[in-house]
Amino acid sequence: MEENKNRNYKVFALVVYCFIIYLIVSLVAQYYGTNWKPLANVNLVSDIFRAEVMSDSILINNPNIENDEIMAESIVMEENVIEEVIEEEVDDFNLYLEPHLITDFTRNSQQPAMPNFIKKLVELKNTKKGKIRIAYLGDSMIEGDLLTMTLRELLQDEFGGEGVGFVPIYSNIAGFRTTVTANSSGWKDDHFMNKSSKGFYISGHVFTGNGKASFNDRTIKNNQIPIEKSIIYGKVDNGKLNHNGTEKTLDGTEAVNKTVLANDTSTRLSISSKTAEMPLFGVSFESEDGIFIDNFSFRGSTGFELGKVNSQILNTIQSVNNYDLIVLQYGVNLLFRPKDTNYDYYQTGMQPVIEKLKKSFEGADFLLVSSADRAFRYNGEFKTAIGLPNLIKLQATMAKENEMAFYNQFASMGGENSIVDWASQKPSLANKDHVHPNHRGTRILANNLFNAILDDYKKFDNNKLEEN
Structure with missing residues (x-):
């Protein structure tokens, strides 16, 4: 012891x-x-x-x-x-895997991923003056103003603005869209899928003929604010258009022209063409100031079709109807074979389209939104397409190489088998085709994207705005 x-x-x-x-x-x-x-x-x-x-x-x-x-x-x-x-900033490609994040692939970045667009948002928020336009291009995932209708409402509530923005002269799903009531007849519709067509707008359509159409913007909350109701059209000399019972002569020397037909508190507009060969693209509803989202959906599109739009039209759009942000949301139409895993052809086909768009929409930021989830039946059970992770990685690669911001829609909706879960919920968030989120599902997607935009917005240094 x-x-x-x-x-x-x-x-x-x-x-x-x-x-x-x-x-x-x-x-x-x-x-x-x-x-x-x-x-x-x-x-x-x-x-x-x-x-x-x-x-x-x-x-x-x-x-x-x-x-x-x-x-x-x-x-x-x-x-x-x-x-x-x-908080040292480092290049990190794997940020593309993060949900609810708009990224420029820089970890710990203190700068917005969409700097020009966010700066415009800050200016609009501070001054309540000016217009910001977003062109949201996509496939049937945004058809009928799905997703964009909620995103538009959230952005306008936050930053101001009244109006649904661009509406095509005619749409075969007009009855499905709830943000605007549209009735059209008598038009010839040339579009992306017509091999002989040319001269169409970024929407993929151009309309001619002695047709008529009526529109009612149902997004307006403040009926005391004047709304500019405009017609967007192509080259024409002494074209005759009747609007709300008044005849209007349209002259346009540019590939794209825009004329305000009325500026009052009415939410309605009626038109009829008296010049059959006059090319019309659509109408637009916008308040004097605020933020606006133009929905450009085209069913079955992969994004390749945008390469068919005449460069002169693309270049003129930016001077006539300036866009501050171009959103590209494609991918689901590439997932048409359940066993596909290689999508290199997509990058080969889409790269010249991106280059063309970036050259035409100078000054605009670009946001590439990945494909959402899409399921096939494997061994009798619906599961996420086996090639989807490869496609999303490829989309992120394209965004990084082209200096575009990226947002992972697939991860933000829940990742693997999320579309299966959404379709089986009660009430459901997606259709039984296991491809398309429904109204309820797209509201969730829009809220997620809106919050990601706000997170990017919060990175902006107001002192830099004052210095400029």
Whole structure:
């Protein structure tokens, strides 16, 4: 027993002696400024002296500061050093996998992924003046103004604006769309899928003939605000158009022209063409100021079709009806074979389209929204298309290589088998085709995207706006 006590005492004494020796060596090293490598990372007094040095530095630069303030500022300085290390910006392609994130593939970025667009949002928020337009291009996933109707409402509630924006002269799903009532007849519709067609708008359509149409914008909440009701059309000389019972002569020397037909509090517009060969694209409802989303959906499109739009038309659109953000949401129509896993052909076909769009819409930011989930039946059970992860990675690659912002719609809706889950819920969030989210589902997608835009918006430094 006595032997164990002596042994414990010896161990304790050894620890104390070593500590004292180590402390003395640390003090000597700190005092003489020596840097012995084995001691460098475990110097017992380095943190104490470092804090004193920082405090002395603060005191020299601020002779009237009190001791408590010195300590507080020392702590802040230490925290800032740590924060700078943690928030160092690094290139990170794998950010494309993150849900609810609009990314420029820079981790810890303090700058918006869509800088020009976000700057315009800040200006609109601060001044309540000016217009911001978003061209949202996609396939049947946004047909009937799905997703865009909710996103438009949320953005207008936050940043101002009244009006549904662009509406085509005629649409075969007009009865499905709830944001505008449209009745049209008597028009010839040339579009993307007609091989001989040309001269169509970014919507993929151009209308001619002695047709008539009536529209009622059902998005207007404030019926006291004047709404500009415009007609968008192609080249024409002395074209005759009747609107709301009044005849109007349209002259247009550009590939795209825009004329305001009425500016009042009415939400309705009726037109009829008296010049059969006059090319018409659509009408537009916009308040004087605010943010507007134009829905350009085309069923069955992969995005390749946009390459068919005449460059002169694309270039003129930006000068006549300027867009600040171009959103591209495609992908589901590439997933038509359940066993496909290689989509390199998509990049080959879409790259010249992206280059063409970026050249035409100069000054606009671009956001590539990935395909949402899409399921096939495998061994008798619906599951996410096996090639979808490859397609989304390819879309992210295209976005990064073309300096476009990216948003992972698939991850944001829940990832693998989310469309299966959405279709089986009660009430359901998707159709039984396991391809298309319904009204309820697209409202969720729109809210997610809106919140991602707000997160990007919050990164903007207002001081930079004041400097400019």
